[in-house]
Amino acid sequence: MTSERMVDWTDKAACCLVQHAARRTPEPLSARLEEEWLADLAQRRSGFSRLRLGIGCYWATYSIAREQRVATVALARSQLAHTSVAGFTSENATLFSRRTVTFLLVASLHAAVLLGLAVGVGSKFIKKTPTEFVVDHIDKPLPPPIVLPTPPTPDWNTTQIILPEPDVKLTIEPDAPPVGGEVKETPPETQSGTGPSLPPAVTINRVQGGPGIGFPSAHDFYPPSAIRREEQGIATVSACVDVRGRLTSDPKIIHSTGSQRLDEGALTLAVAGSGHYRATTENGKPVDSCYAFRIRFDLKN
Amino acid sequence: MGKEDREVRMSLQTLKVLEAFLENPTDQLSGAEVHQRCKLASGTLYPILLRLEAAGWFVSRWESINPSSAGRPRRRLYRLTPTGLKRASEVFASFNRGVLA
Numbered sequence: 364m365t366s367e368r369m370v371d372w373t374d375k376a377a378c379c380l381v382q383h384a385a386r387r388t389p390e391p392l393s394a395r396l397e398e399e400w401l402a403d404l405a406q407r408r409s410g411f412s413r414l415r416l417g418i419g420c421y422w423a424t425y426s427i428a429r430e431q432r433v434a435t436v437a438l439a440r441s442q443l444a445h446t447s448v449a450g451f452t453s454e455n456a457t458l459f460s461r462r463t464v465t466f467l468l469v470a471s472l473h474a475a476v477l478l479g480l481a482v483g484v485g486s487k488f489i490k491k492t493p494t495e496f497v498v499d500h501i502d503k504p505l506p507p508p509i510v511l512p513t514p515p516t517p518d519w520n521t522t523q524i525i526l527p528e529p530d531v532k533l534t535i536e537p538d539a540p541p542v543g544g545e546v547k548e549t550p551p552e553t554q555s556g557t558g559p560s561l562p563p564a565v566t567i568n569r570v571q572g573g574p575g576i577g578f579p580s581a582h583d584f585y586p587p588s589a590i591r592r593e594e595q596g597i598a599t600v601s602a603c604v605d606v607r608g609r610l611t612s613d614p615k616i617i618h619s620t621g622s623q624r625l626d627e628g629a630l631t632l633a634v635a636g637s638g639h640y641r642a643t644t645e646n647g648k649p650v651d652s653c654y655a656f657r658i659r660f661d662l663k664n
Numbered sequence: 665m666g667k668e669d670r671e672v673r674m675s676l677q678t679l680k681v682l683e684a685f686l687e688n689p690t691d692q693l694s695g696a697e698v699h700q701r702c703k704l705a706s707g708t709l710y711p712i713l714l715r716l717e718a719a720g721w722f723v724s725r726w727e728s729i730n731p732s733s734a735g736r737p738r739r740r741l742y743r744l745t746p747t748g749l750k751r752a753s754e755v756f757a758s759f760n761r762g763v764l765a
Contacts, residue, residue, distance in 0.1 A: 396710070399740035402727075403696040403706075406739075419706025426711040434718065 373410035380417030387424040389431045568646050573656050575641035584632040589624040596620025598629035603653040608640040629658040672719045681712050682752040685744045692741035721748030
């Protein structure tokens with residue numbers, strides 16, 4: 364009973380495999396192959412042999428289907444028999460395997476792309492690309508410029524003059540006492556010092572003047588006689604100048620060069636430079652003043 | 665499948681099938697009988713039969729019996745065509761060429 368059931372099972376499985384395999388084949392062959400394979404299946408004696416036939420038929424469908432596709436492609440190309448390639452195809456259908464077909468498809472795709480580039484499809488795309496760049500102005504206020512504070516220029520000629528304390532002591536008498544009232548003597552304010560309190564010292568920022576812009580050069584007033592004698596020296600001249608830089612009195616030689624000719628040239632230079640002196644300033648205001656400055660007579664210059 | 669004479673890719677299995685038919689070229693063999701002669705698996709045998717038939721080397725027809733009276737389904741019988749006989753003979757002759765008997 365068990366062997367009969369096994370035979371029945373293998374017969375049914377083999378029959379199902381054959382029928383299913385035959386239906387997987389292309390349509391013109393499926394009915395024929397089903398009947399043919401079932402007839403061959405009936406001739407097999409053992410159940411195992413029938414099962415092998417069913418499996419083999421299932422496997423055969425892959426080969427049959429592949430060859431059927433190749434034959435279909437070959438038939439389609441044989442219709443183009445007037446071309447040499449198609450004629451070769453019809454005579455050698457087996458040469459056009461799947462790889463050859465793929466190669467032909469890729470080659471045709473490349474040819475289409477090259478043809479498109481040659482015709483000008485590419486130029487249309489190129490024309491679409493913008494050739495000019497448009498700059499959009501953004502109406503946005505610019506941030507305020509950063510202004511760095513200019514550092515104060517140091518004035519190297521500044522001298523601080525501290526005035527001495529005044530020698531005059533002023534005593535302020537108190538006002539008369541009110542009439543009809545008792546006068547209360549207020550005790551003097553005790554101070555921690557030995558003497559009376561001093562007024563605070565007044566500081567004056569004084570900048571001494573001197574030869575300014577446009578003052579003549581010593582070379583122009585070098586006495587020719589002193590040049591011939593090759594006399595050189597430095598003369599110190601005192602000059603009194605008003606607020607506009609002009610001499611208010613005759614300049615004087617404070618320190619001689621040792622040469623009368625050079626001293627005369629120094630005085631002539633000092634007089635010629637009237638109006639070009641820089642006035643002395645106190646707290647930034649020009650004032651009349653007298654100061655000394657030196658004039659160098661040097662043949663090397 | 666066309667019936668024109670066409671080149672067939674020769675393999676050892678194809679030669680076995682042709683050899684089975686060349687034993688008696690006039691015989692009509694079914695797939696089961698070819699299987700018994702050349703001992704090829706059905707997955708290999710049937711594609712070869714179809715390929716040779718498409719190449720024009722074989723022709724096939726249904727067995728002329730009444731399945732109900734015979735008690736079995738009709739078989740598909742294959743037979744060598746004159747072209748197939750000629751081409752198969754050439755193929756085997758080319759294999760024997762230069763070989764000392």
